[in-house]
Amino acid sequence: MARTKNIILLALLIRLSVIPFLYHPDLKTQYFHTQFLSKGVTNIYKYVYDNKPSLPYKDTFNYTPVVYYLQGIWFPVAKFLSPPNLTSWLNNWGPNQNNYANLPWFILTLKIPYLVFDIGLGLYLLKRYKKNIAYLWLFNPITIYALYFHANYDIIPATLCFISIDLFLNTKKARLAGILFSLAVGIKLFPLLFLAIFIKQDKNKIINFSIASVSTLVLLFLFSNLFSPGWLLALTSSGLIQKIFELKFNNIPIFPVLWIITTIFFILKKQFKPYDYLSLTGLLFLSTITYHGQWIVWFLPFFLFTYSSANKYHKFLLIILILSFISRIILYNDVYMTWGHFLPLNTQLLNQSTPFEILSKKTTLSLEVLQNNIKYIQLIFLFIITFFYAKKNNNTN
Amino acid sequence: MLKRIIILISLALILQLILPTLFIRKITTYSVDSSEQIIEILPGNEYKIEIIPSSKKVSYSEILFKNPNLANTEKFYVSVDNIKNNIELSSFNVGDPSWLRFDSNVNLGSDEKYSLTIKNPSSNKNKILLLSDVQARPSIRVISKLTIAESLNNTIKTRIEWTKQTSHAHLLLYFLILAICCIL
Numbered sequence: 315m316a317r318t319k320n321i322i323l324l325a326l327l328i329r330l331s332v333i334p335f336l337y338h339p340d341l342k343t344q345y346f347h348t349q350f351l352s353k354g355v356t357n358i359y360k361y362v363y364d365n366k367p368s369l370p371y372k373d374t375f376n377y378t379p380v381v382y383y384l385q386g387i388w389f390p391v392a393k394f395l396s397p398p399n400l401t402s403w404l405n406n407w408g409p410n411q412n413n414y415a416n417l418p419w420f421i422l423t424l425k426i427p428y429l430v431f432d433i434g435l436g437l438y439l440l441k442r443y444k445k446n447i448a449y450l451w452l453f454n455p456i457t458i459y460a461l462y463f464h465a466n467y468d469i470i471p472a473t474l475c476f477i478s479i480d481l482f483l484n485t486k487k488a489r490l491a492g493i494l495f496s497l498a499v500g501i502k503l504f505p506l507l508f509l510a511i512f513i514k515q516d517k518n519k520i521i522n523f524s525i526a527s528v529s530t531l532v533l534l535f536l537f538s539n540l541f542s543p544g545w546l547l548a549l550t551s552s553g554l555i556q557k558i559f560e561l562k563f564n565n566i567p568i569f570p571v572l573w574i575i576t577t578i579f580f581i582l583k584k585q586f587k588p589y590d591y592l593s594l595t596g597l598l599f600l601s602t603i604t605y606h607g608q609w610i611v612w613f614l615p616f617f618l619f620t621y622s623s624a625n626k627y628h629k630f631l632l633i634i635l636i637l638s639f640i641s642r643i644i645l646y647n648d649v650y651m652t653w654g655h656f657l658p659l660n661t662q663l664l665n666q667s668t669p670f671e672i673l674s675k676k677t678t679l680s681l682e683v684l685q686n687n688i689k690y691i692q693l694i695f696l697f698i699i700t701f702f703y704a705k706k707n708n709n710t711n
Numbered sequence: 712m713l714k715r716i717i718i719l720i721s722l723a724l725i726l727q728l729i730l731p732t733l734f735i736r737k738i739t740t741y742s743v744d745s746s747e748q749i750i751e752i753l754p755g756n757e758y759k760i761e762i763i764p765s766s767k768k769v770s771y772s773e774i775l776f777k778n779p780n781l782a783n784t785e786k787f788y789v790s791v792d793n794i795k796n797n798i799e800l801s802s803f804n805v806g807d808p809s810w811l812r813f814d815s816n817v818n819l820g821s822d823e824k825y826s827l828t829i830k831n832p833s834s835n836k837n838k839i840l841l842l843s844d845v846q847a848r849p850s851i852r853v854i855s856k857l858t859i860a861e862s863l864n865n866t867i868k869t870r871i872e873w874t875k876q877t878s879h880a881h882l883l884l885y886f887l888i889l890a891i892c893c894i895l
Contacts (some may be wrong), residue, residue, distance in 0.1 A: 323715070323895055324715060324718070327718065327719055327889065328722065330885075330889060330892065331889065335726055335727075416878050419877070419881040419885075653734045656726075656730065656731065656734075659727065659730070659731050660731050660735060660866065662735050662738055662865075663734060663735060665739040666734055666736065
């Protein structure tokens with residue numbers, strides 16, 4: 315117990331010492347829109363459409379209504395905890411928008427929900443699994459980068475989705491699993507990629523899970539304007555929907571085809587283990603899609619299980635994934651992938667050359683092409699290693 | 712507790728001092744305010760922009776602009792004067808959003824400034840629309856190189872300035888929370 319407390323406090327200390335000084339504009343754009351809930355706006359999509367000319371930030375709200383309500387409910391609390399000019403900063407899109415001495419405190423208060431889910435998942439892992447899995451989650455730089463540098467809410471659906479799958483596979487709490495899964499889907503659609511996990515179990519579990527998840531989704535629909543045309547537009551133009559069809563071979567989208575094949579194999583083959591399927595889905599996704607940095611959080615808890623299994627095939631794959639993740643950060647020409655995040659320390663960091671710009675000056679290679687080639691190499695390795703792993707598993711069985 | 716204090720101090724040093732010092736190797740200043748975002752230049756006329764760099768070691772200057780009214784073949788001419796070593800005279804094609812960079816690597820005297828002169832050689836009345844940067848500042852940027860010592864100095868100054876300006880109640884509360892995490 316004392317050891318658990320020490321671990322959590324150390325994780326908390328590391329996070330608290332960096333969180334206020336890490337910024338990404340997505341944090342501001344999301345809370346710019348969600349602040350309107352406390353002004354009585356319930357349909358943000360319509361509100362933005364109707365008031366576009368007078369709004370200081372003109373982009374549409376590209377997230378689900380559940381996100382609007384979650385962040386909208388947190389906003390008054392953050393406002394209470396923050397110095398007085400949080401609202402002024404959220405509505406300032408002019409030349410001085412980053413010149414707020416209280417910016418670190420705004421960032422810290424707005425990120426508290428992410429911290430709660432992050433530490434909560436760490437505690438859950440500590441209580442239910444081997445300590446090394448929780449350590450990997452709590453003290454792994456990729457977790458901190460994806461969660462706090464990018465300042466996105468992906469940790470909330472990722473935690474709900476992971477706990478839901480864990481409860482479903484390893485306990486009898488299928489109903490609770492169903493509720494958590496639907497909440498995760500209501501926040502972000504990616505958990506739908508893992509739906510096959512819930513098919514390969516006994517009938518009673520599946521029925522309980524289905525009743526709970528469908529009822530939760532219906533309630534979410536009823537309470538949060540999920541049928542609003544604005545939300546449907548946001549859904550179809552979302553990064554996830556667009557990006558899964560981006561990489562094509564002979565006009566055939568690679569990820570959907572490979573994922574469907576993997577899912578069919580998983581459903582038909584008894585020896586295909588659930589966590590292997592989850593990791594493979596994640597690896598396929600990250601090898602074929604130009605993903606946002608924070609999206610790695612969706613799969614990270616499953617990767618930790620695979621990594622801690624001490625299987626050399628998986629370890630090799632995950633090392634390739636980490637290298638490719640680093641290349642994704644370096645080979646993308648956006649200052650907010652690297653030092654731009656440290657803007658609260660000094661706004662001059664925004665004007666420094668990105669690693670992409672520095673490398674571009676030193677090589678004649680096209681860095682965009684290089685990044686795509688890395689993705690193909692990762693995919694080839696994924697195929698080779700999966701083949702050997704499956705062969706070895708078959709021989710063992 | 713000692714382990715946590717060591718980790719906390721190391722992280723604070725890395726984040727607050729080492730990292731900004733290593734990464735801030737050039738400092739950018741802006742010479743035009745938002746009221747002058749559109750520059751109109753009559754045929755044959757010149758437009759002069761005075762630049763007062765904040766550092767003596769000017770690395771380069773950049774104009775980020777676009778002019779949708781001009782054909783790609785037309786050119787503006789830009790010259791730079793009042794500077795010890797001449798900055799290379801440049802010209803540029805006008806078309807889509809673009810930028811012009813003057814490489815300069817010169818050391819200015821303590822109160823020296825320099826100016827850019829933009830000439831419009833065409834017979835049309837033309838406008839340049841200065842583009843805004845990520846912070847919405849119209850961009851005639853003067854970029855000066857910093858040595859490690861200058862960068863460290865700049866970092867320390869920025870941190871002291873921030874400590875003076877930020878909410879002291881929040882700063883104290885933050886330190887209190889960190890201290891509790893260390894002690895418990």
